[in-house]
Structure formats: C-alpha cells, structure tokens
Amino acid sequence: MNRYKLFLTLLASLSFTACDMNQNMHQNMHALSSNKEGSGARVIAASNGCMGCHAVSNKIIGPAWKKVSERYKDIPDAKIKLIAKIKSGGKGNWLRETKGKTMPGYEGKMSDEEITTIVDYILALDEARQN
Numbered sequence: 001m002n003r004y005k006l007f008l009t010l011l012a013s014l015s016f017t018a019c020d021m022n023q024n025m026h027q028n029m030h031a032l033s034s035n036k037e038g039s040g041a042r043v044i045a046a047s048n049g050c051m052g053c054h055a056v057s058n059k060i061i062g063p064a065w066k067k068v069s070e071r072y073k074d075i076p077d078a079k080i081k082l083i084a085k086i087k088s089g090g091k092g093n094w095l096r097e098t099k100g101k102t103m104p105g106y107e108g109k110m111s112d113e114e115i116t117t118i119v120d121y122i123l124a125l126d127e128a129r130q131n
C-alpha cells in the first residue's frame with residue numbers, strides 16, 4: 001500500500017468513527033430529554049447551576065421546587081409565568097423565604113426547550129410527591 005492509499009484508508013476510518021460517536025451522542029441526548037421520570041430535567045438543572053440555589057424539598061437560597069409547584073398549581077398560565085421568570089430572573093415573589101434575594105436570568109444561556117423541560121418537571125412535583 002503506498003502512502004497515499006494508507007492516508008485515504010486512515011481518513012475513511014476516522015470519519016466513520018466520528019459518525020458513530022455523533023450517532024451515539026444524539027441517541028443519549030434524546031434519551032435524556034424524553035425520560036418521563038424527570039431525570040432529563042434534573043440533568044439540565046444540575047448542569048446549569050440551578051441546584052446551587054435550589055433543592056426539590058428544602059429552601060437553599062431560592063424556594064424549594066415543591067413549594068413552587070404547590071403555589072402555582074391553580075394559577076392560570078403558571079407554565080408561561082415560570083418560563084418567563086427563569087429567562088428574566090428577578091425577585092419579590094418569595095420575599096419571606098428568600099429575604100428578597102434575586103434569581104439570576106437565563107435568557108440566552110439555556111434553550112427554550114431546556115427551560116420548558118425544567119418547568120414541566122417543577123410543576124409536576126406537587127402531584128408526583130415522589131421525592
């Protein structure tokens with residue numbers, strides 16, 4: 001095999017490997033985002049730093065997500081309101097729990113899909129009562 005052929009063979013096998021990896025990554029991402037038990041949401045929340053200030057059952061700096069779920073369960077457009085709040089950040093809705101601390105805004109740092117996945121997960125916590 002001359003050098004040129006060897007180079008081509010190497011190149012071809014490299015690009016096959018890259019394709020396989022891409023395919024696997026795609027499947028993993030898909031599995032994460034479609035997992036019904038909310039582990040997709042938990043991975044997104046953890047990797048975006050939400051859990052530095054939030055936990056499901058206790059107040060950290062921000063309110064417990066179960067409390068958020070309870071408060072918003074009968075509020076019309078709860079989903080739209082919470083998506084907007086995560087994008088813009090802000091303070092004032094949880095004065096007593098947070099002593100007026102501010103939630104940072106995530107507009108441009110997370111996709112709409114990621115934010116929606118987390119909000120669906122938070123709003124379902126009240127009904128699920130599994131944690």
Ligand code: HEC
Pocket residue numbers: 045048049050051052053054061062063068082085086090091092093094095098100101102103104106118122
């Ligand atoms: C630096 C701390 C901090 C981080 C990081 C943080 N939060 Fe918050 N979060 C807060 C505080 C403080 C509040 C209370 C805001 C208020 O009183 O209106 C809050 C409130 C909330 C609420 C309730 C909103 C409302 O108006 O009732 C939701 C939902 C929420 N956070 C989700 C998230 C998500 C999702 C992330 C990650 C993408 C996140 N938070 C990251 C501090 C934080």
